[in-house]
Amino acid sequence: MAKSRSHFPSEDVLTSAQAAVRSREREGPARWTEYLGPELGSRNKNGDESTTPQSSSGSSLKGFNMQWVYQLTHVAEGLMSKLYWLNQILDYPDSVGHGYSEAFWKAGVFPNHPKIGVLLDKKFPEHHSKLQLERVDKFALDSMCDSAELHLQSLEPWIQLLLDLLAFREQALRLILDLSSTVITLLVPRKMILQMYNLLYSMTRNDRDCDFYHRLTQFVDSYDPPLKGLHEDLNFVSPRIGEVLEAVGPIIFLSTDTRKLRNEGFLSPFHPRYPDILTNSAHPMRAQDLANVTSYREWVLFGYLVCPDELLRVTSIDIALVVLKENLVLAIFRDEYILLHEEYQLYVLPRILESKKMAKSGRTKQKEADLEYSVAKQVEKMISEVHEQALNSCDAIHRERRILLKQEIGRMVLFFTDQPSLLAPNIQMVFSALAFAQSEVLWYFQHVGVASSRSKAARVMPVEIDPNDPTIGFLLDGMDHLCCLARKYIAAIRGYALSYLSSSAGRIRFLMGTPGMVALDLDATLKGLFHRIVQHLENIPKPQGENISAITCDLSELRKDWLSVLMIVTSARSSINIRHLEKATISTGKEGLLSEGNAAYNWSRCVDELETQLSKHGSLKKLYFYHQHLTTVFRNTMFGPEGRPQHCCAWLGVASTFPECASAVIPEELTKIGRDAVLYVESLIESIMGGLEGLINILDSEGGFGSLETQYMRECILGNFKRRLLTVLKTDTDLQRPSVLESLIHRHTSIIHLAEQHVSMDLTQGIREILLTETYAGPVSSLQLFEKPVEQLTGSATEAVCSWYIENIIKDVSGAGILFTPIHGCFKSTRPVGGYFAESVTDLKELKAFVSLFGSYGLGVCNSGDRIDTEANIKQIVDMDTMVKFCIQAGQAIAFDSLLAEASGVVLEEGAPLIYSLLAGSAKHLPSEIPEKKEIRRMRRVANSVNIVGDHDSGWIISILEDIGGASDGSWSLLPYLFAAFMTSTIWDTTTFNVGTGGFSNNVHCLARCICAVIVGIEFVRLEREYEQNQSLSNGHVGEMLNPAAQNYLSIEANIKSVIQLFIKFCAAIILDTWSDSNRPHLVAKLIFLDQICEMSPYLPRSTLESHIPYAILRSLYNQYYSKSSTPPALLSASPHHSPAMSLAHASPSMRQPRSDASHSSAHDLGYFKGTSAHDQDHNDSDIFHARNTDHRNRNVRRSGPLDYSLSRKTKFVEGSASASTGPSPLPRFAVSRSGPISYK
Incomplete structure (x- = not known):
């Protein structure tokens, strides 16, 4: 519009605009051509011409009014579309709170001068000349x-929109419509539009206001707030609205009574009390009423909101309550x-309180005052309490209704x-079921994300809507099947409707001749209308074996005449009202004249408007505005326990109705909505490819896979598999459990294999490439040969999972008490990590699933971030406690890696037992x-990665x-002194031993694991490098040693043992x-x-500590712990530390080989034995921990845990000792002591 006017001078533009406005005001109904479109506009023109000669007759006037009601409905949709579009352009401004975003001012509608704009808005309706704008922002x-001039052109279309709203309000009120409520309450910044336009106009026209300024000012001010104007507008028709409600x-009560609907079969083709008996139409009259119940509910909610005085009717309280509650x-x-x-x-309760106050003051008659006061008090209580009821029960009410519809529609589909x-x-019942389901689906998505403040508190409470509700898919599928059945048998439905209408002609003629109707003495207008109705029915073609689809029949005149009858008999000015007609004809024992006419009206729509009816009741086009929520619910429900693959077509089919939402008034909408519909379909297909087993059945057709290029299809499927692999790693809350992740990936792989068989395409190689790429943390070429970009990152899937374990299990960043x-x-x-407790993602079963997915070769990425974190961690070490905590984390990492290695060994032995056996045998030698x-x-590294080494x-x-x-360098030789200094840390103040877990309350046992592993590793690597340097300096001359390499190895072991013993001593x-006593x-x-x-x-004898701490003390403190357990240990009278044989056995580290597997016999020869601790018993119960893990076999032979100080140890010592009777223990008094020298507090 602005472009076409840019060729004219400014004064011509303004003059033409004013002339256009004035001409549109004079045009009356013809002014709405822009909103009606070409089809409705031509119909309007034809209607005007056809009704002109008959303007004198009352029936023609009524018919014209009904036609104008229909057209004004479309006008309202056009106006609302423009308002909706304006709100989108302006980034949904807050006109009430005067909140305008930056996008609002950059939209190009208003001048980008916020200070002046907001001031004009706030000071409305004051004239701009009184605001001294030059002081606000002169520049x-x-x-x-x-x-x-440019700003005027930008604002001109929206000023005309306000004028159209003004004209619409006037014409709507003439026709007693409440459509203006749906227009005005969209709340565009109408004040700023008007004020800014008038300011700009006055700048170009010598401070003169535009012609319509004062009219629009009065109009906008009267709707501030909107309901204030609506209360005044509809006050004169309020009693009639109350009667309609x-x-x-x-019918509203019936629609909310789920039990009655189910028990009496209102939505079932079976007889309600005798299921074996089929009915032609169950409750035909109520069935057709139920089809419109959604509109009735909206009438109630809108009606009492704009006409609050009607709530003071006695019956209105229950009607309003039942609708407001849900x-x-x-x-x-x-x-x-x-x-x-x-x-x-805000707007109804004050009016009720005012009526209550007036009734109490006694301005009316006493009886009426008492009744009005009582009703007002009940309404006040209802409005105050129903909000809380709705918050607590509305979701449950609608969920129960959705379950009912799921069952009934499912039975309908099977039956029909x-x-x-x-x-x-039963087509009317089908319409009712469709309308019910449509209403429930829309209600579900309208309430997603809604936050409502409680009536008695200021806090905002979000409405809890379950996104995993599977009934939505069932309803969409049921609606789709019902519509498909109706369209499939559309000829039969039209044939039945024609037959019904033909037979109804005789019944209506009979009823017209009954004595009651004769006694009514109808006037000529009503007689003429009834006569024409009978003629329409008698002229209907009778389908007799011919092709019904070839019959063309326009019954719009029949419906127009019947509506004219209803408008006359419902008018207060008519001498014959609707009750007269019903009473005069109901005495015949059959349906009355009113019921027959209404049934004929409804069945006539099944002849020439059947598709319109199906679109009205079965269309879900409004779901476009919630398509993002729609996609979320699809993903949450389709692959859930109640998901059905056959529902996918219904979810996809919804998109075909989205373009129907586009308004012809705004051409840009069609493009945008069409693009969004395509994106919605693509999103759903991605989800379908991600896990739907019925994919082949859905897409198996001539236009399915077979019609697509093979290479394109291969790339799409593999690309989807890769995206699926990365997206299923985590849920909305946290990491997906590895076992669930494994099942999902296997499930998706199976689907791809089905597609592979279906399209004769090799996809297995592609799946292997993707799995290696996303899980292997090294150069893939070392495992598999295929072309690959040089700089492509690898191991991203494994890295994501390992990073989660590092952050949440090892580092415990969430503070879950790991x-x-x-x-x-x-x-x-102690509490969930994300969505799970730690044990549910770290036990052997879950880690086996993890290794099965990614392979042990991918687990090297676990330490991928250690170099990045090293510098940051070193800077944090400012005291001993921080150092200890980092070492505990390192111990937890060692423990977790040990669990992964154990799981890797189990998986390898199960999946490739020959390779495992070969590797285990090789590692021993x-x-x-x-x-x-x-x-x-x-x-050795490979063997270590599957936990085969010792x-x-x-x-x-x-x-x-x-x-x-x-x-x-040599500074690492000071490591045992650093570790010994940990004994002075304050971390011991909160450390307690737990018999049930075999560890400490703050993971200090992981510190022990870290110290042992790090000392061994540091010494081994350091001494190995020293030997290499010495060998290089001596040019390979090593003297007269027969096996210098083996001697070097024994020397390293002896050095490791001495370092650990030094640490224990310190x-x-x-x-x-x-x-x-205090500590x-x-x-x-x-x-x-x-x-x-x-x-x-493995480098120390168990009795090493007894050289420094009396044995009886150790026995005593262990006894304190385990005496409270179900299996307390037996007490000893002497320490095995004093056995010369044991000392001799412990003297030489060459008797054990910690880097290789040791036999049972050698362990027994050394005096090591199997204990009976809870730790050992737990491992005895698990065959996996013994049959598949050589390391655990060795550890269980020599590791006894705290209960090693038992009678079995003493016996073994006596058998291997050369001097078992050398004398009593140096501490005999502790032999029978229960508490020992130190008591645990």
């Missing part, structure tokens, strides 16, 4: 004056809505598919030499140090130095900690 005012009350919002237009209960409390001949007689429990072999948490050859080192923890540390070049010295609990934890280090280290 902006001058700029507006210079560009006034009372009239629709019974709604929180009132849809205005498209997805625009108002908060229903807030509006009632099997008995299509009964579809036509604890590693050695007895159960998993991590546990790997030579122990320094320096190691490259092949030997690689073989000491997995230190092996993992060694591999890390070798990769990063750690332990490169720790024991620090503990004994700080011994006092006994701390000492207990430290002693158990040191004993665990001796127990878990």
